[in-house]
Amino acid sequence: MNLKDIEKLIKLVEDSGLSKLSVEEDGIKIELIKEAQEVVSYQPAPVVHQVSVPQAVAPSASAPLVAQVAVEPQNEAGVEMFLSPMVGTYYAQPSPEAPVFVKVGDKVKKGQSLCIIEAMKLFNEIEADYNGTIMEILVNSQDAVEFGQPLFKIKKDA
Amino acid sequence: MNSFAYKIYYFPEIGSTNDYALRNKDNLVFGDVIIADKQTAGHGRFDRKWVSSSVDNVYLTIVLGDYPYVHGISLFASIVLARVLGLFGIESKIKWPNDILVDNKKIAGILVQTVTQGDKSFSVLGIGLNVSLSNEEKLEIGTESACVGDYRKDLCKKDIVDTIIKSFFDNIVEWRSNGFLGIKNEYEIKSSLIAKQITVKCFQKELVGKVIGFSNTGEILIEENNKIVAVNSGEVVKVL
Numbered sequence: 001m002n003l004k005d006i007e008k009l010i011k012l013v014e015d016s017g018l019s020k021l022s023v024e025e026d027g028i029k030i031e032l033i034k035e036a037q038e039v040v041s042y043q044p045a046p047v048v049h050q051v052s053v054p055q056a057v058a059p060s061a062s063a064p065l066v067a068q069v070a071v072e073p074q075n076e077a078g079v080e081m082f083l084s085p086m087v088g089t090y091y092a093q094p095s096p097e098a099p100v101f102v103k104v105g106d107k108v109k110k111g112q113s114l115c116i117i118e119a120m121k122l123f124n125e126i127e128a129d130y131n132g133t134i135m136e137i138l139v140n141s142q143d144a145v146e147f148g149q150p151l152f153k154i155k156k157d158a
Numbered sequence: 159m160n161s162f163a164y165k166i167y168y169f170p171e172i173g174s175t176n177d178y179a180l181r182n183k184d185n186l187v188f189g190d191v192i193i194a195d196k197q198t199a200g201h202g203r204f205d206r207k208w209v210s211s212s213v214d215n216v217y218l219t220i221v222l223g224d225y226p227y228v229h230g231i232s233l234f235a236s237i238v239l240a241r242v243l244g245l246f247g248i249e250s251k252i253k254w255p256n257d258i259l260v261d262n263k264k265i266a267g268i269l270v271q272t273v274t275q276g277d278k279s280f281s282v283l284g285i286g287l288n289v290s291l292s293n294e295e296k297l298e299i300g301t302e303s304a305c306v307g308d309y310r311k312d313l314c315k316k317d318i319v320d321t322i323i324k325s326f327f328d329n330i331v332e333w334r335s336n337g338f339l340g341i342k343n344e345y346e347i348k349s350s351l352i353a354k355q356i357t358v359k360c361f362q363k364e365l366v367g368k369v370i371g372f373s374n375t376g377e378i379l380i381e382e383n384n385k386i387v388a389v390n391s392g393e394v395v396k397v398l
Contacts, residue, residue, distance in 0.1 A: 086229070088390060089391040089392075110275075111275060120229065120230045120233060120255050120256075120377075121232040121269065122272060123270065123272070124274055125271070144391075
């Protein structure tokens with residue numbers, strides 16, 4: 001897949017009613033997400049390239065592509081690493097039979113429970129402290145987690 | 159004489175004293191105590207039901223609010239309970255981390271719950287102590303249970319509750335200064351697991367080994383294949 005192909009894909013997504021498109025080829029995964037700010041990201045792991053297509057500019061084949069290379073995933077616009085406030089065991093649900101607190105893609109509100117972390121029989125229900133969308137869950141239920149370990153990637157609401 | 163003035167919220171019947179405190183966290187502060195005669199939705203860890211139909215048992219929650227020294231505080235509370243039982247002439251053991259056993263039967267449980275949002279935390283410490291259980295109630299609980307009434311029939315619930323609360327607040331200054339280190343010796347003497355071969359379920363796997371003691375912060379130290387593992391989370395599922 002070359003830059004021309006990616007440009008074509010971007011154009012395709014822009015002109016379509018699609019809000020998201022994932023393509024995987026030769027181990028390179030490209031995910032295009034159309035959002036309010038029209039940030040389109042192109043992600044061959046582990047380095048994250050960001051391709052912005054400002055919607056304000058009339059889209060045409062010659063529309064300038066602004067490319068950013070971000071090594072730190074935290075630097076993605078508005079995306080925050082949600083860190084564990086304590087050492088312990090991570091639980092994705094309040095009890096074994098209950099549904100999980102959050103899934104990837106969920107919109108979360110400030111004050112909404114995201115998980116429980118337990119140590120020495122202290123059960124700490126961790127709440128979101130801002131509104132946003134869960135982009136990634138970085139741990140599995142019953143994993144041992146450290147203080148400050150990233151638990152979620154959350155895109156903060158603008 | 160009370161060294162600490164605390165406010166008590168008493169309910170003849172409530173869902174769970176911990177849940178009440180967590181729901182009303184904006185109006186409660188460190189030192190407030192919630193007491194109920196009866197809990198209709200009492201629970202232990204993971205919402206496991208804590209049978210609490212009897213009006214003769216102790217159901218109370220001590221509000222810790224934003225108190226910062228909560229790591230291992232359930233172990234401190236278990237020592238407080240063991241001391242209180244001792245004052246009444248009942249010898250107890252502690253099954254790590256915080257179950258109180260008398261004659262190897264569970265007499266009390268502790269559940270600490272915290273809600274954290276950003277850099278703000280609110281904690282509550284719930285205590286359930288069996289004071290009087292009928293044989294039917296003991297069967298209903300499932301795990302082997304004991305109650306204060308099995309050993310002392312002359313104690314009234316109010317005296318037990320008052321003694322627990324007073325003892326908790328009298329000793330929390332010591333907890334704040336010394337943490338688990340201050341109670342470590344006593345905890346080891348009271349431990350029902352020390353030097354025993356146990357199985358702990360933690361992080362989806364089982365650890366089998368001999369309990370050699372506790373760390374300075376209350377983790378249980380287990381010797382498994384000549385290597386010492388400190389466990390801060392898990393459940394003792396088997397004791398040999």
